[in-house]
Amino acid sequence: MELRLDGKVALVTGASRGIGLAIARRFAEAGASVMLSSRKEPALAAAAADIEAGSAGVVGTGQVAWQVAHAGDPDQADACVRATLDRFGGLDVLVNNAATNPHYGPLVEIDRGRMEKTLEVNQSGVLAWSQSAWRAAMAERGGAVLNLASIGGLSVEPGIGWYNVTKAAVIHLTRQLAGELGPAVRVNALAPGLVKTEFARALWEPAEEVISRRLPLRRLGEPEDIANAALFLCSDAASWITGQTLVIDGGALSMPSGGVV
Template sequence: MGKSLSGKVAVVTGGSRGLGREMVLAFAEAGADVVIASRKFDACDALATEVREQYGQKALPVACNVGVWEQCDELVAAAYAEFGRVDVLVNNAGMSLLYPSLDQVTEAMFDKIIATNLRGAFRLSALIGARMAAAGGGSIVNISSMEASHPEPMAVPYAAAKAGLEALSGGLAQTYGPTVRVNTIRCGPFDTDIAKAWPPEMKDALAQHTALRRIGAPTDIVGAALFFASDASAFATGAILALDGGWR
């Protein structure tokens, strides 16, 4: 899409690895300056250096646990202090926790999953969305999961959080329209860091559940992310795009 984000500033949470890393690199290649946020500053800093050297764009690394309300506020303050604006926000940070059975999910586990996948996205979107609207526009992209529509027994709290994130997208689209667009990418199985713990037979089994007979590569997120971040999706808001290889 060429320099479709030239002059823009993009904030990506969970931005130092996996899908977040690929979106950061794609946005920088498309001409955007980037704010790279994750819990590990060193990883953010290393990617920021790569962005500057490879694409010549400005890159701000910020350590942020989006599950902590105050750290969301600090991330927003840092982004605006450095760039004075945010044009694209990608709420990509997410996590799930393993549990032996639902009745053994603790309150702390449940709260952590909700905080990371939903509460942080709400806080960042509320703060940045309001500023985007005041400045004349912007794009918020929420990264969801097929668990939101196809919840499985071992990911029920995570599925609930992602379903909440999709509802949040619709509400934000109505709240901050007509100038701010808010859309969702609903991801299927991707070969990111979490997949390293999967046995080979699990990857094969997941692949067989898709029409494309494979799981996603991290770079498969790029086209959808650029579409929603840029003016290519000028008439799309409140939309949910399934990026799951044709899950069935």
């Protein structure tokens, strides 16, 4: 079955690179109009141009736009949702993809500033963008929300504990919102394992071979692995799925050693 989003409008946060960019590209290829969002204008403009120039069926369609917004700022979320409605006339799919991890080390050593910044972007931000999308469009026309969690939200590991706590919160927030926003809006999450992006470079680059050997599927994730699952969950093929978190990790969590991100 071909998964399509023809006639749909999608908004993706953190879309200038990595997983967000791959999702935005996949959605555009599937026929959606896509608003890309992140903090830095030049990277966003380059990402939009890259999708428009190099993606099958997208060239010259004008279906990709971008808007600068900080994922942790509710006012900027509102402004970005409004810009999406102004540009494309609606909003059907919201992907809460942007996240941050300013602290590496034991949980007990994190300072309040980093704690709050992580919460603001990874956890409160997911709710704020969902609220904006619901109020401005989805309460009336329905839709789908997809949140980027992590297998770190389902396992325990040293170094990125607070980030993982926020990802565990995203998994529960997904269930809670699904209960509140249905039947009009479906809300699901993805829990990736280690994916080869800038965000996780310090984790995978020094040990790619060793980690890959431990995984049942013998390789790390690529952003496209996550984008394909995102397209499924946001398409009509998933019309009876809500409140779920889909693990995409090459089999990491199924191994006795558990998660790697």
